[in-house]
Amino acid sequence: MLKVRHIMVENVVTARDNITAKRAIEMLYKKHVGSILVTDDEEKCIGIFTERDAIRIVAQKVSLDTPLKKVMTKKVVTIGEDATLEEARRRIVSHGIRHLPVVDQEGKLVGLLAIRGFLDELFGMKS
DSSP: OOBHHHHSBSSOOEEOTTSBHHHHHHHHHHHTOSEEEEEOTTOBEEEEEEHHHHHHHHHTTOOTTSBHHHHSBOSOOOEETTSBHHHHHHHHHHHTOSEEEEEOTTSBEEEEEEHHHHHHHHHTOOO
16 A cells, blocks of 8 residues: 555755744745745644735735744644545545645654645656
């Protein structure tokens, strides 16, 4: 049976929560990714900053010097690396999310499932 660990992206873009929103937006652009996973000193996922978050803070005229910890999504939905693809699909659909961080048994970040990656793979598109 195909598990999350078989299809997740392991090379994810991470940052600490003390960088500015401007720096996070620059990272999204330069790395050509849809999300940055925010980790703590133990490599646990404590937040996520997505393209949608970037659009929201620009539309709300939030200062781009604001620390990421104040504009990131803090209640991060994650999934274990040994979960099935069906479990991942249900979690993505039920929470209405596009980026699903993958964690190991200790809760440390090990990868990411992103809808964009699935679509790129399905249509043979490479970024």
